[in-house]
Amino acid sequence: MTTINRIFQLMEAHEMNAAQLTREAGLTVGLVSQWKKGAQKPSSRNLQKIADYFHVSVDYLLTGKDGPSAPSLSLPEEDTVDSQLREVNFALSGEVHELTLNEKKDVLDFIKFVKAQRAAKDKKEGREHGHT
Known part of the structure:
Protein backbone atom coordinates (compact mmCIF):
# COMPACT_ATOMS: atom_id res chain seq x y z
CA MET A 1 0.00 0.00 0.00
CA THR A 2 1.29 3.45 -0.88
CA THR A 3 1.39 6.60 1.22
CA ILE A 4 -1.49 8.01 -0.82
CA ASN A 5 -3.52 4.85 -0.26
CA ARG A 6 -2.95 5.12 3.51
CA ILE A 7 -4.08 8.77 3.46
CA PHE A 8 -7.25 7.85 1.57
CA GLN A 9 -7.82 4.91 3.92
CA LEU A 10 -7.66 7.31 6.87
CA MET A 11 -10.03 9.70 5.09
CA GLU A 12 -12.48 6.87 4.47
CA ALA A 13 -12.26 5.68 8.07
CA HIS A 14 -13.07 9.21 9.21
CA GLU A 15 -15.84 9.58 6.60
CA MET A 16 -14.34 12.62 4.97
CA ASN A 17 -13.57 13.75 1.45
CA ALA A 18 -10.55 15.50 -0.03
CA ALA A 19 -12.11 18.96 0.37
CA GLN A 20 -12.70 18.37 4.09
CA LEU A 21 -9.16 17.11 4.64
CA THR A 22 -7.76 20.06 2.72
CA ARG A 23 -9.75 22.55 4.78
CA GLU A 24 -9.32 20.92 8.18
CA ALA A 25 -5.64 19.96 7.91
CA GLY A 26 -4.63 23.29 6.37
CA LEU A 27 -3.56 22.00 2.96
CA THR A 28 -3.60 23.84 -0.35
CA VAL A 29 -6.89 23.48 -2.25
CA GLY A 30 -6.76 20.69 -4.85
CA LEU A 31 -3.55 19.19 -3.48
CA VAL A 32 -5.08 15.87 -2.39
CA SER A 33 -6.57 15.43 -5.87
CA GLN A 34 -3.14 16.01 -7.40
CA TRP A 35 -1.71 13.31 -5.15
CA LYS A 36 -4.43 10.87 -6.14
CA LYS A 37 -3.78 11.53 -9.84
CA GLY A 38 -0.05 10.99 -9.28
CA ALA A 39 0.72 14.50 -10.50
CA GLN A 40 2.46 15.32 -7.22
CA LYS A 41 3.71 13.57 -4.10
CA PRO A 42 3.08 14.93 -0.62
CA SER A 43 5.86 17.08 0.78
CA SER A 44 7.29 16.30 4.20
CA ARG A 45 5.54 19.41 5.54
CA ASN A 46 2.15 18.24 4.23
CA LEU A 47 2.73 14.70 5.47
CA GLN A 48 3.33 16.15 8.93
CA LYS A 49 0.08 18.15 8.72
CA ILE A 50 -1.84 15.00 7.78
CA ALA A 51 -0.12 12.91 10.46
CA ASP A 52 -0.93 15.55 13.06
CA TYR A 53 -4.53 15.80 11.87
CA PHE A 54 -5.13 12.02 12.05
CA HIS A 55 -2.94 11.53 15.15
CA VAL A 56 -0.59 9.11 13.40
CA SER A 57 3.14 9.26 12.71
CA VAL A 58 4.68 10.32 9.42
CA ASP A 59 6.41 6.93 9.53
CA TYR A 60 3.00 5.27 9.50
CA LEU A 61 1.96 7.30 6.45
CA LEU A 62 5.19 6.44 4.63
CA THR A 63 5.65 2.80 5.59
CA GLY A 64 2.43 1.58 7.17
CA LYS A 65 4.44 0.12 10.02
CA ASP A 66 2.40 -0.69 13.05
CA GLY A 67 3.42 0.98 16.24
CA PRO A 68 2.10 3.15 18.99
CA SER A 69 1.11 5.81 16.46
CA ALA A 70 -0.54 3.48 13.95
CA PRO A 71 -4.24 4.27 13.63
CA SER A 72 -7.10 2.05 14.57
CA LEU A 73 -9.37 2.10 11.55
CA SER A 74 -12.26 0.75 13.56
Missing part, protein backbone atom coordinates in the same frame (compact mmCIF):
# COMPACT_ATOMS: atom_id res chain seq x y z
CA LEU A 75 -13.10 4.02 15.23
CA PRO A 76 -14.68 4.20 18.66
CA GLU A 77 -18.35 5.04 18.53
CA GLU A 78 -17.77 8.57 19.81
CA ASP A 79 -15.20 9.29 17.07
CA THR A 80 -17.63 8.06 14.41
CA VAL A 81 -20.43 10.21 15.77
CA ASP A 82 -18.09 13.21 16.03
CA SER A 83 -17.02 12.68 12.42
CA GLN A 84 -20.62 12.69 11.27
CA LEU A 85 -21.30 15.87 13.21
CA ARG A 86 -18.28 17.77 11.85
CA GLU A 87 -20.31 19.82 9.39
CA VAL A 88 -23.16 20.34 11.87
CA ASN A 89 -20.63 21.58 14.41
CA PHE A 90 -19.27 24.07 11.88
CA ALA A 91 -22.78 25.31 11.15
CA LEU A 92 -23.47 25.72 14.87
CA SER A 93 -20.24 27.66 15.49
CA GLY A 94 -18.60 24.88 17.52
CA GLU A 95 -21.45 24.21 19.95
CA VAL A 96 -21.60 20.45 19.21
CA HIS A 97 -18.45 19.71 21.22
CA GLU A 98 -20.34 20.58 24.40
CA LEU A 99 -22.93 17.84 23.86
CA THR A 100 -22.78 14.38 25.43
CA LEU A 101 -22.46 11.31 23.20
CA ASN A 102 -26.18 10.54 23.60
CA GLU A 103 -27.12 14.13 22.74
CA LYS A 104 -24.90 13.93 19.64
CA LYS A 105 -26.68 10.72 18.61
CA ASP A 106 -30.03 12.47 19.11
CA VAL A 107 -28.92 15.29 16.81
CA LEU A 108 -27.92 12.78 14.12
CA ASP A 109 -31.20 10.89 14.54
CA PHE A 110 -33.13 14.15 14.19
CA ILE A 111 -31.24 15.05 11.02
CA LYS A 112 -32.05 11.60 9.58
CA PHE A 113 -35.70 12.05 10.59
CA VAL A 114 -35.94 15.46 8.91
CA LYS A 115 -34.35 14.08 5.73
CA ALA A 116 -36.77 11.14 5.70
CA GLN A 117 -39.73 13.47 6.21
CA ARG A 118 -38.56 15.66 3.33
CA ALA A 119 -38.07 12.63 1.08
CA ALA A 120 -41.57 11.37 1.94
CA LYS A 121 -43.05 14.81 1.24
CA ASP A 122 -41.18 15.09 -2.07
CA LYS A 123 -42.37 11.62 -3.06
CA LYS A 124 -45.97 12.45 -2.13
CA GLU A 125 -45.87 15.74 -4.03
CA GLY A 126 -44.45 13.93 -7.04
CA ARG A 127 -47.40 11.51 -7.03
CA GLU A 128 -49.94 14.32 -6.62
CA HIS A 129 -48.57 16.07 -9.69
CA GLY A 130 -48.66 12.92 -11.82
CA HIS A 131 -44.95 12.11 -11.43
CA THR A 132 -43.59 8.74 -10.40
Whole structure:
Protein backbone atom coordinates (compact mmCIF):
# COMPACT_ATOMS: atom_id res chain seq x y z
CA MET A 1 0.00 0.00 0.00
CA THR A 2 1.29 3.45 -0.88
CA THR A 3 1.39 6.60 1.22
CA ILE A 4 -1.49 8.01 -0.82
CA ASN A 5 -3.52 4.85 -0.26
CA ARG A 6 -2.95 5.12 3.51
CA ILE A 7 -4.08 8.77 3.46
CA PHE A 8 -7.25 7.85 1.57
CA GLN A 9 -7.82 4.91 3.92
CA LEU A 10 -7.66 7.31 6.87
CA MET A 11 -10.03 9.70 5.09
CA GLU A 12 -12.48 6.87 4.47
CA ALA A 13 -12.26 5.68 8.07
CA HIS A 14 -13.07 9.21 9.21
CA GLU A 15 -15.84 9.58 6.60
CA MET A 16 -14.34 12.62 4.97
CA ASN A 17 -13.57 13.75 1.45
CA ALA A 18 -10.55 15.50 -0.03
CA ALA A 19 -12.11 18.96 0.37
CA GLN A 20 -12.70 18.37 4.09
CA LEU A 21 -9.16 17.11 4.64
CA THR A 22 -7.76 20.06 2.72
CA ARG A 23 -9.75 22.55 4.78
CA GLU A 24 -9.32 20.92 8.18
CA ALA A 25 -5.64 19.96 7.91
CA GLY A 26 -4.63 23.29 6.37
CA LEU A 27 -3.56 22.00 2.96
CA THR A 28 -3.60 23.84 -0.35
CA VAL A 29 -6.89 23.48 -2.25
CA GLY A 30 -6.76 20.69 -4.85
CA LEU A 31 -3.55 19.19 -3.48
CA VAL A 32 -5.08 15.87 -2.39
CA SER A 33 -6.57 15.43 -5.87
CA GLN A 34 -3.14 16.01 -7.40
CA TRP A 35 -1.71 13.31 -5.15
CA LYS A 36 -4.43 10.87 -6.14
CA LYS A 37 -3.78 11.53 -9.84
CA GLY A 38 -0.05 10.99 -9.28
CA ALA A 39 0.72 14.50 -10.50
CA GLN A 40 2.46 15.32 -7.22
CA LYS A 41 3.71 13.57 -4.10
CA PRO A 42 3.08 14.93 -0.62
CA SER A 43 5.86 17.08 0.78
CA SER A 44 7.29 16.30 4.20
CA ARG A 45 5.54 19.41 5.54
CA ASN A 46 2.15 18.24 4.23
CA LEU A 47 2.73 14.70 5.47
CA GLN A 48 3.33 16.15 8.93
CA LYS A 49 0.08 18.15 8.72
CA ILE A 50 -1.84 15.00 7.78
CA ALA A 51 -0.12 12.91 10.46
CA ASP A 52 -0.93 15.55 13.06
CA TYR A 53 -4.53 15.80 11.87
CA PHE A 54 -5.13 12.02 12.05
CA HIS A 55 -2.94 11.53 15.15
CA VAL A 56 -0.59 9.11 13.40
CA SER A 57 3.14 9.26 12.71
CA VAL A 58 4.68 10.32 9.42
CA ASP A 59 6.41 6.93 9.53
CA TYR A 60 3.00 5.27 9.50
CA LEU A 61 1.96 7.30 6.45
CA LEU A 62 5.19 6.44 4.63
CA THR A 63 5.65 2.80 5.59
CA GLY A 64 2.43 1.58 7.17
CA LYS A 65 4.44 0.12 10.02
CA ASP A 66 2.40 -0.69 13.05
CA GLY A 67 3.42 0.98 16.24
CA PRO A 68 2.10 3.15 18.99
CA SER A 69 1.11 5.81 16.46
CA ALA A 70 -0.54 3.48 13.95
CA PRO A 71 -4.24 4.27 13.63
CA SER A 72 -7.10 2.05 14.57
CA LEU A 73 -9.37 2.10 11.55
CA SER A 74 -12.26 0.75 13.56
CA LEU A 75 -13.10 4.02 15.23
CA PRO A 76 -14.68 4.20 18.66
CA GLU A 77 -18.35 5.04 18.53
CA GLU A 78 -17.77 8.57 19.81
CA ASP A 79 -15.20 9.29 17.07
CA THR A 80 -17.63 8.06 14.41
CA VAL A 81 -20.43 10.21 15.77
CA ASP A 82 -18.09 13.21 16.03
CA SER A 83 -17.02 12.68 12.42
CA GLN A 84 -20.62 12.69 11.27
CA LEU A 85 -21.30 15.87 13.21
CA ARG A 86 -18.28 17.77 11.85
CA GLU A 87 -20.31 19.82 9.39
CA VAL A 88 -23.16 20.34 11.87
CA ASN A 89 -20.63 21.58 14.41
CA PHE A 90 -19.27 24.07 11.88
CA ALA A 91 -22.78 25.31 11.15
CA LEU A 92 -23.47 25.72 14.87
CA SER A 93 -20.24 27.66 15.49
CA GLY A 94 -18.60 24.88 17.52
CA GLU A 95 -21.45 24.21 19.95
CA VAL A 96 -21.60 20.45 19.21
CA HIS A 97 -18.45 19.71 21.22
CA GLU A 98 -20.34 20.58 24.40
CA LEU A 99 -22.93 17.84 23.86
CA THR A 100 -22.78 14.38 25.43
CA LEU A 101 -22.46 11.31 23.20
CA ASN A 102 -26.18 10.54 23.60
CA GLU A 103 -27.12 14.13 22.74
CA LYS A 104 -24.90 13.93 19.64
CA LYS A 105 -26.68 10.72 18.61
CA ASP A 106 -30.03 12.47 19.11
CA VAL A 107 -28.92 15.29 16.81
CA LEU A 108 -27.92 12.78 14.12
CA ASP A 109 -31.20 10.89 14.54
CA PHE A 110 -33.13 14.15 14.19
CA ILE A 111 -31.24 15.05 11.02
CA LYS A 112 -32.05 11.60 9.58
CA PHE A 113 -35.70 12.05 10.59
CA VAL A 114 -35.94 15.46 8.91
CA LYS A 115 -34.35 14.08 5.73
CA ALA A 116 -36.77 11.14 5.70
CA GLN A 117 -39.73 13.47 6.21
CA ARG A 118 -38.56 15.66 3.33
CA ALA A 119 -38.07 12.63 1.08
CA ALA A 120 -41.57 11.37 1.94
CA LYS A 121 -43.05 14.81 1.24
CA ASP A 122 -41.18 15.09 -2.07
CA LYS A 123 -42.37 11.62 -3.06
CA LYS A 124 -45.97 12.45 -2.13
CA GLU A 125 -45.87 15.74 -4.03
CA GLY A 126 -44.45 13.93 -7.04
CA ARG A 127 -47.40 11.51 -7.03
CA GLU A 128 -49.94 14.32 -6.62
CA HIS A 129 -48.57 16.07 -9.69
CA GLY A 130 -48.66 12.92 -11.82
CA HIS A 131 -44.95 12.11 -11.43
CA THR A 132 -43.59 8.74 -10.40
